[in-house]
Amino acid sequence: MTQQPNAKYRPVQPGTNFYFPPQHQDQQPGIEGLMQPKPIIESDSYKGSGKLKGRTAIITGGDSGIGAAVAIAFAKEGADVVIPYYYEYENEDAKRTKNRIEQLGRRCTLIVGDLRSEEHCRAVVTHTIKTYGKLDILVNNHGVQFPQHALTDIATAQWDATFHTNIFAFFYLTKAALPHLKDGSTIVNTTSVTAYEGRPDLIDYVSTKAAIVGFTRALSQNLATKGIRVNGVAPGPIWTPLIPSSFSAEQVATFGQDVPMKRAGQPYELAPAYVYLASEDSSYVTGQIIHVNGGTMVSS
Template identity: 65%
Template structure:
């Protein structure tokens, strides 16, 4: 049984995990790694909290060293770093605004200096700003949403790719909204649809180099993006519309990212895996 969500709201995106009640569940204590990512180096944007934190911890359990990139959530990032190091792996924590291409180049430069390689790139950062009508989406919001959710994926991929070798993997976080739409998240849903196309096209482009590109499309997940996006009343009903009648917890997505990052998925590229509480999404 998962905890019920208390009515709550945060005024700033992408939100702070340590303020949430209850806290998201980032780690399954029964998950024991088996060396699937032993001594790999993974880069995870939005790795401080939510899905990114859960993926970071799971990767560390599988033997990877990780670099997490985040905007300004220093306390959340410190907690993620602490847990990775407690698991015996190295964690490089980098704050930066990935809406700008020079940030990605600087981030990868720091990672190469620290670790000497990049084996896995997880593009995961995102914002969402619900609006009742497309007429309420300002030019500034539209550009911010696309720069955060989509442009950063391009920038990070372009910066990391020269250091990736045959067998490397790129994983992009899409969304169920790419397939179903969401009437109050028109710009967000549009970026997620673009991420699906980006993933498929990138996989074709990189196939000859032996680098795989896939995506994960989550449904409603209890992350800081939820209380920082929706009203306190809407937060309480998160996930009720899914067949499973509940929201997911971040740790429930982590094994999917492990699968796509590891050799278990060596014959899988250009695909989107759906982790959404039973919603049947057309692929």
């Protein structure tokens, strides 16, 4: 059975395959508005119950994809959301997410700028505190990937850019946020199934995602006695703007077909994992990684 999803939520039926028309975007991060079909970032069946009522969250990369799905789910649970993202050309995606959050009765602030800059990361946190008076949840979610066939094809500039975006920025933002986090605050880091499986054409990306796992575990131990929990989510193949902006049109057409469930995941399918880790439902969970990957077995 083959089905083409669109931005409107529909339950995913067992045995359903999603077909993606061949497509490619030349600029990374990609644009959600240009994707066919559009990623599904919200589940109509997800009803919030106040799990994050009164909380303030920073969600990097919350303009689209997984980050947008998490931002909307957090808003449904009662949180206000700050969304830092990289480039002005992503504004339409970001505004669409902001509008939805405000429709849900929560506040949302968009901050565009380079998270590879430690100064900018400090400014994001400062603006959050000035606007909302506090910070309760940090979701480090942004990332880039640039496939290459061999290690010798990876330019030093690409290696540096991937590390500065995918892990240095996590360090900068977390360091800036920590003085404002209190007992009961949470940090959730997005890693990847590739941190456990590896992937031959994403050596630099996989290295950063493995570093995020180590960062999450070590930081969780460092902050445990302060009551600040640190966990992660390791997505499998998820239909986000990163995919058509990373891979060839031919690779996109079969994206996600190699997992046991035989389909790519949609962003909304990850959001509940982030809600769980950000809320008191996971009060005895820290240093852990939740795997949302369509059935791939990994050793964590």
